[in-house]
Amino acid sequence: MADATEGDWPHDPDGEQGSEGMRNFDMAILSKMAPQEEFPLEKAAFLEEHGDWPVRINYETVISVADIFEHVEVDRFETKTDFHRAVGEAMRKTNLWEFRAGE
Numbered sequence: 001m002a003d004a005t006e007g008d009w010p011h012d013p014d015g016e017q018g019s020e021g022m023r024n025f026d027m028a029i030l031s032k033m034a035p036q037e038e039f040p041l042e043k044a045a046f047l048e049e050h051g052d053w054p055v056r057i058n059y060e061t062v063i064s065v066a067d068i069f070e071h072v073e074v075d076r077f078e079t080k081t082d083f084h085r086a087v088g089e090a091m092r093k094t095n096l097w098e099f100r101a102g103e
Contacts, residue, residue, distance in 0.1 A: 027084065027087065027097075030087055033049075033050050033053070034077075034080065039079055040076060041077045041083065042075065042076050043072060043076065047069055051064065051066035053065045057096055063096070068090065072086050072087055072089075073090070074086050
């Protein structure tokens, strides 16, 4: 799960396609891959389309969408809120996301 050069990814995680030219991180990037009108959304369909895409977790770590979704326990997201909850829970559980509400 270490950072890799941009040549190892289908696109530069810090470039226009990866984070719209700015350095966006984790959930901000994932959320843009799942527009509101695509819900309900199947996990398998999302992974088929975006699984190999890079997601910058912090200033030194980039991993694939598939690596994150390996830990998502549901197979279908009824709403975008459900998507955020399931992905956030998986990221916190695997220490990919340092944010913890209420701490």
